[in-house]
Amino acid sequence: MKAVVFNKNGKPDKLVLQEVEIPIPLENEVLVKVYAVSVNAYDYRSMQLGIVPKKKIFGADVSGVVETVGNNVKKLRIGDEVFGDLSASGSGGFAEYVTAPESAFGIKPAKVSFEDAAATPMAALTALQALRDLGQIQPGQHVLIYGSGGGVGTFAVQLAKYYGAEVTAVCSPKNVEQTRSLGADHVIDYSKSDGLNSSTKFDLIVAVNGNRPLMDYKRVLKSNGNFVLVGGAFSQIIRMLLFGKILSIGGKKMRFLSAKPDVKDLEFVIQLMESGKIKAVIDRQYSLPETSEAVKYLKQGHAQGKVVISVHQQ
Ligand SMILES: NC(=O)c1ccc[n+]([C@@H]2O[C@H](COP(=O)([O-])OP(=O)(O)OC[C@H]3O[C@@H](n4cnc5c(N)ncnc54)[C@H](OP(=O)(O)O)[C@@H]3O)[C@@H](O)[C@H]2O)c1
Numbered sequence: 001m002k003a004v005v006f007n008k009n010g011k012p013d014k015l016v017l018q019e020v021e022i023p024i025p026l027e028n029e030v031l032v033k034v035y036a037v038s039v040n041a042y043d044y045r046s047m048q049l050g051i052v053p054k055k056k057i058f059g060a061d062v063s064g065v066v067e068t069v070g071n072n073v074k075k076l077r078i079g080d081e082v083f084g085d086l087s088a089s090g091s092g093g094f095a096e097y098v099t100a101p102e103s104a105f106g107i108k109p110a111k112v113s114f115e116d117a118a119a120t121p122m123a124a125l126t127a128l129q130a131l132r133d134l135g136q137i138q139p140g141q142h143v144l145i146y147g148s149g150g151g152v153g154t155f156a157v158q159l160a161k162y163y164g165a166e167v168t169a170v171c172s173p174k175n176v177e178q179t180r181s182l183g184a185d186h187v188i189d190y191s192k193s194d195g196l197n198s199s200t201k202f203d204l205i206v207a208v209n210g211n212r213p214l215m216d217y218k219r220v221l222k223s224n225g226n227f228v229l230v231g232g233a234f235s236q237i238i239r240m241l242l243f244g245k246i247l248s249i250g251g252k253k254m255r256f257l258s259a260k261p262d263v264k265d266l267e268f269v270i271q272l273m274e275s276g277k278i279k280a281v282i283d284r285q286y287s288l289p290e291t292s293e294a295v296k297y298l299k300q301g302h303a304q305g306k307v308v309i310s311v312h313q314q
Contacts, residue, residue, distance in 0.1 A: 003095035027072035035114035037093035059093025063117035085121035119280035119306035123151035139164030147209030149175035281305030
């Protein structure tokens with residue numbers, strides 16, 4: 001099969017399209033023919049940190065069709081349309097076929113395209129777990145999504161609206177219209193102001209790109225409010241991990257999210273998508289040989305939604 005293999009010494013490119021053996025599923029695994037795979041910051045950050053999957057193939061968020069099943073597979077059958085986040089099971093999605101435990105996959109509804117399904121797992125679950133689990137979002141709350149333009153941000157705005165919040169979102173000028181169309185009640189263009197100097201206070205702040213000093217966020221939290229750091233510079237994440245407990249003394253809670261793959265959560269968000277309550281926002285689509293371009297584009301940090309690679313056509 002064709003796969004994009006990571007070669008740390010590769011020049012000019014570390015991501016190289018080459019022929020490799022189709023993987024064989026273990027007893028609890030399925031072999032999935034990949035139809036689409038989306039790119040995440042997780043992929044390029046892992047490359048930067050030298051955390052390379054065993055088979056040297058990145059790509060965690062996949063959708064496709066079950067081609068063969070291991071002897072011990074109970075739930076999935078050949079022909080099932082599936083999707084999932086394989087970051088905890090070796091990635092491997094930048095390829096024509098991938099193997100992973102059946103427990104990593106949810107069933108893709110027929111109504112949802114392979115591209116939309118591949119765009120969903122990591123970004124939507126990060127947004128969901130930030131809002132619902134650490135954020136404890138409640139209807140009527142005033143929620144700030146700081147960084148609404150990318151993969152996580154576009155889902156966060158929609159999910160916060162789904163939970164009945166009043167949503168203020170911060171993004172660059174080019175994402176203002178998109179953010180508004182996703183349901184945000186107030187959109188702040190960060191080239192003019194970023195909402196942290198105003199007198200408005202929030203019950204919940206989800207910092208998808210939270211690079212401002214942590215005290216600036218704390219200042220605009222209501223007493224008993226929750227701040228959830230999702231992304232930002234590495235130094236900011238370290239600060240949050242070191243000082244989160246101290247900053248949380250008193251009513252305001254300041255925490256860092258570590259999102260986890262979860263099939264129940266996957267099924268929850270894909271049902272919202274199937275029923276039209278939320279949608280995947282796809283900025284650009286690439287082909288498998290263009291994977292390196294796709295990763296470079298996302299790495300620039302200003303994608304307008306998700307970046308998806310179409311591998312097989314339906
Ligand atoms: N903690 C976790 O478990 C977890 C899980 C998944 C992802 N993440 C992290 O979450 C972050 C977002 O992931 P993603 O997949 O959504 O990435 P992405 O698609 O690349 O989106 C990044 C977004 O950040 C926005 N941005 C850039 N500079 C900004 C600024 N100064 N102020 C406000 N927004 C700004 C950009 O929008 P504009 O073009 O409008 O600036 C862009 O849309 C990444 O840092 C990623 O590593 C964390």
